[in-house]
Amino acid sequence: MPSTPLNLGILAHVDAGKTSLTERLLYEHGVIAALGSVDAGSTQTDSGELERERGITIRSAVASFRAGDRRVNLIDTPGHPDFIAEVERALAVLDAAVLVVSAVEGVQAQTRVLWRSLRRLGLPVLFFVNKIDRTGARTAGLVHELRSKLDADVIAVSAVRDPGTPAATARPDRSLDELHPLIAEETAAGRLHPVFFGSALTGEGVRELTAGLTTLLRPPPPGRTTSGLVFAVERAPGGEKIAYLRLFGGEVRERQRLRLTRPGGAVTGRVTGLSVPGTGERVLRAGGIARVRGLTGARVGDRLGDPPREAARQFSPPGLEALVEPRHPGQEAELHAALTGLADEDPLIRTRAAGAGRTSVLLYGAVQREVIADRLARDFGVEAVFGDVQPVYAERLIGTGHAERAFDKHRGNDFWATIGLRVEPGPRGSGLRYRHGAEWGAVPRAFHVATEEAVRRTLQQGLSGWEVLDCTVTVTRIGWKSPISTAADFRGLAPVVLLRALQRAGTRVHEPCHTVEVEVPADALSTVLGAMSALGAELSGSVPRADGWVITGVLPSRLVQDLARALPGLTHGEGALWSRPGPDRPVRGTPPVRARLDGDPLDREAYLRFLAAPSLTR
Known part of the structure; x- marks a missing residue:
C-alpha cells in the first residue's frame, strides 16, 4: 500500500520567490529536466499563457515529487490579493505549508495576512527565507522580525555564511541535532516553526528544506468514511471539465459514481478518468489528490461525503459587479456561455444575463477583471468590454x-x-x-x-x-x-x-460589510483611526500588542480595498489588514439604485x- 502523501502549500507575498522555489524542488527531484524562470515565463506551475506573461500565479497548481519514501504534492498558490479566495480554497486541502519570506524585504503585509490564515487553520508551517545571496539579505535580524511581527514561535535550523553575497551558503545547525525529536514533535503539532535559509535561484539550502519536509512534517491519519473536496476545476484543451479532488477518507476509483453536494443542491457523475499526480495510479486513496474526469456538473467547493469543517467552509462572494458585453456584435451568446464556464471553475464569480446582450459578473478586483478578459479572448475567442465596476448591495x-x-x-x-x-x-x-x-x-x-x-x-x-x-x-x-x-x-x-x-x-437597501482587524505601529495609531472613521468604519476597539496596536471594527466591503491601498502610506509600510465577511448594514444617505x-x-x-x-x- 503506497504511503499517504503530504499535501504541501507554498505561500508568500508577491516576488518573494515561491514559484521559483517550486521549480527548484521539482528540478532537484527529477520531475522537470530544466529549471523554469518566472522572468522568462517558462515555469512549470504557471502553465497558462497569461500567468507566464504576468509573472504571477493566478490559479492553484498541483505538482508532485518523491523525496525518499514520501510523496509530496505541491500546491503553488496565488500571491496577488485579488486571488485571495483561491488561496483560501487551497489552504482547505493542505496538510502543511512553507511560507516563503525574502531575506531582503523581510516580513511584508501580505506575509502577515497569509500567516494569520495559516494560524487560523492550525497548519504546521516551515519558513524558507529566500534570496540569501541578494545584496541586503539579513539572517539573524530576520529571525527576530519573524518572532516580533508575526508573533511566531520560530527556531533557525540552518546557519548562513556570507549573506548578501553570491557566495552565500546555508548549512544545518548541528548544535540542534540532539533536539531534533522534540523539534519534530512540536513542528508536526503546529506549535513550533523551523526557519530554513537558502536561495531558490541557486538551490542553496533547498536540500535541507526537503529533509525538513520528510522528517518534521507528517500527513494526518486518513478518515474512515469516504469524504473529499473539489478545490479546483480546469478545462482540457477539448473543453472537457477536470476536477481536482482532495480525498480525506476512503477510496475513489474509475467508473465509480459520485454524489457531490453543495449548499442548496447536489450533482452526480461517473468517474470516466482518474490520474494521481506524479504516479501511474488510477485509484485515489485517502490523503491524496487526483485529476478527475467525468464529473461534468462539478464546481469548486463541492463536497464528497462529509469533509472536515474547515475544508468545507464557505467563502464570501466578491463585492464588486461589472457588466460585460462582446466587442463584436453577434457574440452575445458565446460570451454568456464562456462566462458561465469560467464561473464553473470559480463559482464565486457569479454571472447572470443582464439584457441587451450583456452579462453581469461579480469580481474581487481590477486584476481579476483583466485576467477574465484575457481568458475570454485566449480560451474562448471572445473579446469582452467591461463596464464600470460598482459595489454589490442588497x-x-x-x-x-x-x-x-x-x-x-x-x-x-x-x-x-x-x-x-x-x-x-x-x-x-x-x-x-x-x-x-x-x-x-x-x-x-x-x-x-x-x-x-x-x-x-x-x-x-x-x-x-x-x-x-x-x-x-x-x-x-x-x-x-x-x-x-x-x-x-x-x-x-x-x-x-x-x-x-x-x-x-417595503424594502431597505443594505450594504455588505467586513469585520476588519488592522495592525499598526504605535506612532500610526491616531492617523489610521482617523482614516478609518473617514471611511465610515464602526470602530469597536484598539488593543496594544507587541510594538503596535490592533484596531477592530466594521467597514463597508466596498471600502476595504481603499483602506488596504492607503494603509502602507499611513504606516510606513508596516500596517497589515485582515478582513472577513461581517453583517450588512442599512445604507447611510440616499440608497443606490441599480437599473x-x-x-x-x-x-x-x-x-x-x-x-x-x-x-x-x-
Whole structure:
C-alpha cells in the first residue's frame, strides 16, 4: 500500500520567490529536466499563457515529487490579493505549508495576512527565507522580525555564511541535532516553526528544506468514511471539465459514481478518468489528490461525503459587479456561455444575463477583471468590454406584504393566470423560503414550477434593483383557465404580483460589510483611526500588542480595498489588514439604485414590451 502523501502549500507575498522555489524542488527531484524562470515565463506551475506573461500565479497548481519514501504534492498558490479566495480554497486541502519570506524585504503585509490564515487553520508551517545571496539579505535580524511581527514561535535550523553575497551558503545547525525529536514533535503539532535559509535561484539550502519536509512534517491519519473536496476545476484543451479532488477518507476509483453536494443542491457523475499526480495510479486513496474526469456538473467547493469543517467552509462572494458585453456584435451568446464556464471553475464569480446582450459578473478586483478578459479572448475567442465596476448591495424586507392578481383581461391582468403571494422577512442567513399556502393540485405542476422559477429570478432584483435577502414567500392563491393558460402566463404574472407585495412590505437597501482587524505601529495609531472613521468604519476597539496596536471594527466591503491601498502610506509600510465577511448594514444617505434588467414588472407598458422582445435583446 503506497504511503499517504503530504499535501504541501507554498505561500508568500508577491516576488518573494515561491514559484521559483517550486521549480527548484521539482528540478532537484527529477520531475522537470530544466529549471523554469518566472522572468522568462517558462515555469512549470504557471502553465497558462497569461500567468507566464504576468509573472504571477493566478490559479492553484498541483505538482508532485518523491523525496525518499514520501510523496509530496505541491500546491503553488496565488500571491496577488485579488486571488485571495483561491488561496483560501487551497489552504482547505493542505496538510502543511512553507511560507516563503525574502531575506531582503523581510516580513511584508501580505506575509502577515497569509500567516494569520495559516494560524487560523492550525497548519504546521516551515519558513524558507529566500534570496540569501541578494545584496541586503539579513539572517539573524530576520529571525527576530519573524518572532516580533508575526508573533511566531520560530527556531533557525540552518546557519548562513556570507549573506548578501553570491557566495552565500546555508548549512544545518548541528548544535540542534540532539533536539531534533522534540523539534519534530512540536513542528508536526503546529506549535513550533523551523526557519530554513537558502536561495531558490541557486538551490542553496533547498536540500535541507526537503529533509525538513520528510522528517518534521507528517500527513494526518486518513478518515474512515469516504469524504473529499473539489478545490479546483480546469478545462482540457477539448473543453472537457477536470476536477481536482482532495480525498480525506476512503477510496475513489474509475467508473465509480459520485454524489457531490453543495449548499442548496447536489450533482452526480461517473468517474470516466482518474490520474494521481506524479504516479501511474488510477485509484485515489485517502490523503491524496487526483485529476478527475467525468464529473461534468462539478464546481469548486463541492463536497464528497462529509469533509472536515474547515475544508468545507464557505467563502464570501466578491463585492464588486461589472457588466460585460462582446466587442463584436453577434457574440452575445458565446460570451454568456464562456462566462458561465469560467464561473464553473470559480463559482464565486457569479454571472447572470443582464439584457441587451450583456452579462453581469461579480469580481474581487481590477486584476481579476483583466485576467477574465484575457481568458475570454485566449480560451474562448471572445473579446469582452467591461463596464464600470460598482459595489454589490442588497435589499431586506421592512415588513410583510401581500398582493394577488386574478385572470381578467378587462381588469388589467394581461396573463391567463391567477397568483397570490405573501412576503415576510426571515431570520438573517435563512435565505429564501418558498412555501405553498394554496392547494398543490389546483393547477398543473408545470405552472407551479414556472411560478417558483419566476419568483426566485425576480428576487434577484428588488424594488431598488438589488437582490432581496432572507425572506419567506408564500403562494396564497393560484388558478388557471383551461385550455388557454400556459406556463408562460405564470412566468409573466409572478414578477408583477411579487413586486406589488414587496412594495406593500417595503424594502431597505443594505450594504455588505467586513469585520476588519488592522495592525499598526504605535506612532500610526491616531492617523489610521482617523482614516478609518473617514471611511465610515464602526470602530469597536484598539488593543496594544507587541510594538503596535490592533484596531477592530466594521467597514463597508466596498471600502476595504481603499483602506488596504492607503494603509502602507499611513504606516510606513508596516500596517497589515485582515478582513472577513461581517453583517450588512442599512445604507447611510440616499440608497443606490441599480437599473432593472427585467423590463420593470411595475411598469405595464415597459414590461409587456420586454416580454415581447427577442431573447437575445433582453
